Amino acid sequence: MVTDAAAAVADIPSGARIAAGGFGISGIPSVLIDAIAALGIRDLEVYSNNCGTDGQGLGKLLERGQIRRVVASYVGENKEFARQYLAGELEVELTPQGTLAERLRAAGVGVPAFYTRTGVGTQVEQGGLPWRYAPDGSVAVSSPPKPTAEFDGRTYLLERALPADFAxxxxxxxxxxxxxxxxxxxxxxxxxxxxxxxxxxxxxxxxxxxxxxxxxxxxxxxxxxxxxxxxxxxxxxxxxxxxxxxxxxxxxxx
Structure with a gap:
């Protein structure tokens, strides 16, 4: 037990990898998010189904410029997110929703990587998805190609687990x-x-x-x-x- 949210997050440093629960803004840890916002830490790498909405949930950390990188499966409800991404202020790794769930689960059970059919034959496999733009609109960082292997005559691609420092x-x-x-x-x-x-x-x-x-x-x-x-x-x-x-x-x- 911890006395309050501020005490619970007090040791989270700048640059930490944070896995944040919730689906949309259902079940989000809003009180802990507010405490992190008040803490003022920066350069966070966030793993979440989405990044909140404007002014709600993780959107509050976005507005304060506290997030450097996001791994998510859906980001369509946040105008500030889109602005930061297109302006080159935010790095974004979009990943299929089921793959994101399994990457988190794999980290929790000690599996470093796994093979999946999801994304085979697309840019998820081939690489080249824009993770971060440069201020001039060119692509500064793009996704790398993923290793593949054949099992029983079908191609699968390798996805790595997604361990976090804090959840x-x-x-x-x-x-x-x-x-x-x-x-x-x-x-x-x-x-x-x-x-x-x-x-x-x-x-x-x-x-x-x-x-x-x-x-x-x-x-x-x-x-x-x-x-x-x-x-x-x-x-x-x-x-x-x-x-x-x-x-x-x-x-x-x-």
Whole structure:
């Protein structure tokens, strides 16, 4: 247990590799992200499904210029992200979503690399994808080609694991030993990010006593979690909406 989010992230240095959980802005560790923003560290390399939206989630770190490099599978909801990338201020490694998940999982179980069919015959295999632009619009850094191998008559490409120095995740329920339960879409990347890091910090909405969570209901065992931060009711309920959709008036309805 850690007293608060500021104490939990205090030893994260500039240049750290951070795996950040969440799917869109569902299940993001928003309180820990705010604490990292306040810490003012820079040159971060972030591994996440996406990089938040403008002014929300990891988007706050982007706006402050704290992120140097992003490995993600989707970045389409953030105008500042696009601006920094096209201006050559941000390095971006786009990777297929399932491959990103497996790269994180592989890091968590000690597998250095794996073969997959995803990306075979595309620029993912061949290289040349623009990772970072120069200020004049030319490509300063591009993706390298990936090694391939044949198995049972089919071609596979080699993807490397994605180990992180720190992971920040958000759980719906947890105990002080770090046994965690996630809700719905929040379960997609939070457990994988937690597995991939040397030090994992979890913010928890509802803290329960050890033993209160049925072992069969634990989504992530405490062996992967190093620090637990308990959220206040206000912090737990403060959740953003990525895209608000409302039902318009239908003719004939009163």
């Amino acid at each position: 920040i995740v958000r759980a719906w329920k947890g105990d002080r030993h770090g046994n965690l339960v996630f809700r719905k879409a929040a379960r997609n990347f939070n457990p994988l990010c937690a597995m991939a890091a040397d030090i994992t910090i979890a913010e928890v909405e509802h803290l329960v006593e050890p033993g209160d969570i049925d072992p069969d209901s634990v989504h992530l065992p405490g062996i992967y979690v190093d620090r637990v931060v308990v959220l206040t009711p206000q912090q737990a309920s403060d959740k953003g909406i990525e895209r608000l959709t409302t039902r318009g008036h239908v003719r004939g309805e009163s």
